Amino acid sequence: MQYETLGNTDVEVSRVGLGLWNISGGSDWEKTDEDQAVKTIHAAHDAGVNFFDTAEAYGDGYSEEVLGKTLDSLDRDDVVVASKVSPDNLAYDDLKASCEASLDRLSTDYIDVYYVHYQNPEIPISETMRALKELQEEGRIRVLAVSNTGPADLKATLEAGRVEANQVPYNLLWRAIEHEVAGGCRESNVDLVAYSPLAQGLLTGEYDAIEEYPTGRMRTRHFSRDRLEARHSETGTERETFETIERIRDLCEEYDRDMVEVALAWPLHQPRVTSVLAGASSPEHARANAAAADVSLSEDLLADLDDATSDLKATLGPNPDPWQSDSRYN
Ligand SMILES: NC(=O)c1ccc[n+]([C@@H]2O[C@H](COP(=O)([O-])OP(=O)(O)OC[C@H]3O[C@@H](n4cnc5c(N)ncnc54)[C@H](OP(=O)(O)O)[C@@H]3O)[C@@H](O)[C@H]2O)c1
Structure with a gap:
């Protein structure tokens, strides 16, 4: 496993982290029972993963609770616990209460990385940052961060206080952050943490055709607005998406590489991406995912992957929000 320092901090995170949204159930995922989820966290940790990503919103706290139950059996100082406060809870008192509730569910005294999950235009970011900075001074949070944040909101946030990372959707089928968001982060010295690096399973090689993909997960703007769970107003890019997956699969065969490893290693080869x-x-x-941290992609393969995915990037356009036409990124 390789590790990288997160932003301008002394927090070292594994280049592959474990996301704990999909254990929580909901329309996208089948809920994972607690025993299996705990075993998964232990397997990741044994493979060198120290960066665990959860949120108060995931399964109404279920995801945080499960992570909390494993922390007792791990060396707490060797684990980087990341959680997120929901956009409805960004007012001063609400944020303080959210953080305490997360700490309680996580059975810990401190959260290593605490993200603003989405910005809330109704609540001044200065108020949110005041609460976050107090929590940091009290030792309840080590590192402040944002997620799903565009350049203008990032600038406003940085005027109110320092954040070290922006957690954003980034994978071979979702390169929209390359238009503006990534550049804004680099200019401000803010790291990128890539979420959904496997495009919610589309990049695992398990789905040859759209009919095979779980309908509950057909929510992103890749899929038509007519899909049951879609919350956007677009026709989608279903044909182009599956053609692009086919091209990536062909390249993996040509270069004799595993598709999951290529998909996870690709964002790690992009500028300023600290972790996937x-x-x-x-x-x-x-375990398979942890191995991707050590995978190196050749310049030729990177160029071919760029070629294979550029049309889809252009068709999906500059809106970095995978789920909404009316982007929440400003
Ligand atoms: N900040 C945000 O707003 C935000 C939004 C979305 C996600 N996230 C974070 O990012 C994390 C990851 O994103 P995600 O869960 O949306 O999608 P993802 O990581 O791109 O994909 C997860 C899917 O890939 C499958 N998978 C994982 N490893 C595999 C392997 N080695 N072989 C075959 N299939 C594999 C999983 O199946 P199994 O379940 O069967 O293992 C699951 O169906 C989340 O858990 C969350 O922590 C953050």
Whole structure:
């Protein structure tokens, strides 16, 4: 496993982290029972993963609780616990209460990385940052960060206080952050943490055709607005998406590389990406994903992957929000 320093801090995170959204159930995922989820966290940790990503929103706290139950059996100082406060809870008192509730569910005295999950235009960022900075001074949070944040909101946030990372959707089928968001982060010295690096399973090689993909997960703007769970107003890019997956699969065959490893290693080869957060609900998947941190992609393969995915990037356009036409990124 390789590790990288997160932003301008002394926090070292594994380049592959474990995402703990998909254990929580909901429309996208099948809920993972606690025993299996704990085994998955242990398997990831044994493979060198120290960066665990959860949120108060995941399964209404279930994800934080499960992570909390494993922390007792791990060396707490060797684990980087990351959680997120929801956009509805960014007012001063609400944020303080959210953080305390997360600490309680996580059974810990401090959260290593605490993200603003999405910005809330109704609540001044200065108020949110005041609460976050107090929590940091009290030792309840080590590192402040944002997620799903565009350049203008990032600038406003940085005027109110320092954040070290922006957690954003980034994978071979979702390169929209390359238009503006990534550059804004680099200019401000803010690290990128990539979420959904396997495009919610599309990049695992397990789905040859759209009919095979779980309908509950057909929510991103890749899929038509007519899909049951879609919350956007677009026709989607279903044909182009599956053609692009086919091209990536062909390249993996040509270069004799494993598709999951290529998909996870690709964001790690992009500027300023500190870590990828791969969701997994089995020890086997967690172990396979951890191995991707050590995978090196050749310049030729990177160029071919760029070629194979550029059309889809252009068709999806500059909106970095995978789920909404009316982008929440400003
Ligand atoms: N900040 C945000 O707004 C935000 C939004 C989305 C996600 N995230 C974070 O990013 C994490 C990851 O994103 P994600 O869960 O959306 O998607 P993802 O990591 O791109 O994909 C997860 C899917 O890939 C499958 N998978 C994982 N490893 C595999 C392997 N080695 N072989 C075959 N299949 C494999 C998983 O199946 P199994 O379950 O069977 O292992 C699951 O269906 C989340 O858990 C969360 O922590 C953050």
